[in-house]
Amino acid sequence: MATDASYGNALAGGAQTAPSRTALQIVHEWVTTVDHKKIGLMYIVSALLFLVVAGIEALLMRIQLAVPNNTAVSPEAFNRLFTMHGTTMVFFVGMPILFGFGNYLIPLMIGARDMAFPRLNAFSFWCTFFGGILLYLSYVAGSGLAGAGTAPDVGWWAYAPLTAAPFSPGHSTDYWTLSVLLSGISSIGSAINIVATVVSMRCPGMKLTRMPLLVWLYTVMSMLVFVTVSPLTAAQIMLMFDRYLGSHFFDTQAGGSAVLWMHFFWIFGHPEVYVLILPAFAFANEIIPVFSRKAIFGYPAMVAASVGIGFVSLSVWAHHMFTVGMSAGSNTFFVLATMAVGVPTGIKIFNWLATIWGGRIQFTTAMLFSIGFLFQFLVAGLTGIMLASAPFDWQLGNSYFVVAHFHYVLVGAILFMLFAAFYYWYPKMTGRMMSEKIGKWHFWLFLIGFHITFDLMHIPGILGMPRRIYTYEADRGWMIWNLIISGGAAIQAIATIVFVYNLVWSFFKGKVAGPDPWDAWTLEWAAASPPPPYNFPQTPVVESRRPLWDIKHPEDADAYYE
């Protein structure tokens, strides 16, 4: 029989009577855990480590590009840098960190004690973790000879036939394939877990129409994972057959098609963007109402829009392939489908604005990041609509304009919302508040750095600077822009250091948070901070979308109105 007292103290670093344990015991506890909260934290911590690594790769690229004819890194190393940066950020930072938050929050929000398949959950995490390690093993063991490593250098979308054995000798591409395959197994496992948890583990009264929007969006995201990560897994298996068994899927010499790989990759690749952005929407859906002191506007419309985005996103993949040369009919179809995504997305933005409208807004750090997200996501969406039009894309495809556009989505929207989520749920996870003062520094530094880097990055793109070049001539007119962009990247790096400092400082010195520091409304705030392994002593019963509002205001409960 274990008691629950030690758990909270261990995480909160509390001074109470937790028996001191050896390092080995602590490692054993974390390796063998099947608790969704610990697994969620492991996901988040491992993703943060990879975030730092991939961020350093980005900085190295920016140093190389800061001035023309630079030789800070060699061309070969530059190829590896952008490949590893992209692959790491998507598969070993983005997916794990979002799954980590989902793991941590979903059972708490629906009043469950754990995920549906706790052991599968642990397995998924370890697969991702080992996948990331395998990817970076390539730096030391790439070609099979110790010390003569080469990392993958075929770009994160690894177009055929560059990946074929004759053009990509050695094992560097195999490292990419295998680690992405491993990450795919993990993602599918996590997604199965999330859907089964949401369908089968809700507490009494938690109808689908009462679920927090975060849970809804994670469900949609998980359904998307099934139909997008699976095709990638299939394509990776084909690529492995090509490379190991000599089959001809993408071998143009034997009649195979390189374009087929593009289709397969982007059938995964574009919905993947929505797999990443839907959790960001999910965080916004929880954070914006709480700090506007209003219930979310248009709950059913938000759910419908999320499901709509899920469906439409499955039919837009080939807008990544306008420059490949498709028929006019397919071009038109993919232009229209891509623009159609703007409709449900627009609904979401208007609903967030309507939620803020007339609210009593509290500008906490989490809310600041959310507002930054709203603005930047709008801009990113607009450049997306620009690129969705095929003739425009023919001009700017594969230029820095595209790089700026998708970094606006990935950094300006997803990363901003992730930061907001850290500030918002950190008290729940550790029992301590993050410092608002350091947080404000983090926000403003990061905001300035972000806009300097990615606003200006559109300009060299329009001036014709192609992506993935390792250096450029001085007389192209890109010089000054690249220098400023690299400066902005440095400011973002400083902001990230401030953020990490805040994480560590608050863990030990932060103000002790009660169970409900934000006066919020969803179930996770009814558990202690940090929650004990069993989450809730009694299974909660909910009667509305905002169960904690009902407890705090029994005379005016939501339950009367729903």
Added chain:
Amino acid sequence: MATSQYGLLTQQPLEPWELPSRGVVGMLCLILAEAAIFLIFVVAYIFYEGKSLSGPTPAEVLKIPIFSTICLLSSSITVHFAAHALKHNKTRQTSAWLAATVALGTIFIAWTGMEWYELIYKEGLTIKTNLFGTTYYSLVGLHATHVVVGLLMLSLSLAFSLLGWQTEKHYNRLEVLSLYWHFVDAVWVVVFLVVYVFGR
């Protein structure tokens, strides 16, 4: 669990709260994901149909596997009966039906093995030969892998059943396994139609 934790006035008594089994939901999700994987392989097969630069072609070397198809499809029925028998705790019947399922599945996989043997050693068709070989072996092989995994699980279930360890408490698990097996059979229908009927 019956009363509200929060002492909130309930407008109406809480309705009975029953949710679907997590095993079934999890398996359905896995099936969705696997179906997407198969879809990609089927698309590749259809896309490359008739684009091989050299022989042999499907029409020359493939025979319609009617007997093994019947075996595999009827194993779907036997596994259903096995689960049904377990629900009513008739363990002997369960064992018998499971044994029949495993036997039928084994016949199927043995037939596939023989087909591959002939193709490789008599017709000289390997995964390297041409696009047909590439897509054929990967699609049928992917399906065969799923059959083998299913057979392993079914054999385990059969062993437990014979040892008397499997009781009606485990009905849910066998139901999940039978769902998987139905899926493997359904995929074979698609593979059969694409490869052996329309693809020849």
Added chain:
Amino acid sequence: MNKAHDNGQTVDIHLPAPTAWPFVMGLGIALMLTALVTNMVLGVLGVMLLVVSAIGWFMQVLPHEAHETLTVSSAMVPISSTRTVLQHTSESSIHRRILPYEHFRFTTGLRGGLAGGLAMTVPAALYGILRYHSVWYAANLLAAGGFTDWAGASNQFLSQFHIDGLMAAIGIHIVVSALVGLLYGALLPMFPRYPILTAGFMAPLLFTGIMYSAIGVVSPILNERIDWFWFVASQLCFGLVCGYVVNLHARIRTSQFQALPFLIRAGIEANRGNRESSEDKSE
């Protein structure tokens, strides 16, 4: 912080027991894949780990899932917030604005749409008779959107009676009328005052606007020959009739109606319109 020890009640909670097998299996699979790029010895190790962990995992789940039991106090965590929480200001008993209180059944919109569609045939036929001396002209023009080989048809051809044209026109017309009617039924509750006037005029005008911009793509032949005056006239006819029919039907109350004070529900105090002054619902 999280326990109330003085509460005597305790409950037993079953949680899945910690286990290292998922970790071992993950490592096994990772090693098997690593073997493909390094050395087969790692693969052998990976397969061994995989088999061992599969057996171990099986033993965890079968015949019964391994549990560990925690005994905890059943007292609930008091929800304490470090933020100051304002007391609820109660200047009005109805401080929540939830709209709409009443709405129409969706079949009502359908009926209105069909009635409007029927009424619309009158100005359409009138237009045909006045301009081309044929009742069938408008119907054929509509049907021409569906038949590609009618694209270059002459006015004379369009003035004749064609059974397939009439059938197609009726089909298109019914579908469009029903859809617009549904949309109209959904719109109406949002215009609380003068519903027929606002929705009956605005919906057709909006519809015309969309048609005006889209028709070149949808049906070029219609675009060439359309007479916008008569088009707007028949649209208005549609909207007004549709609105009239919809308004005849009784509204049904949403569940939120139950939350209104008794006086309003009973219809005694009917000032639902002017609650703009009431505070926003939070805090």
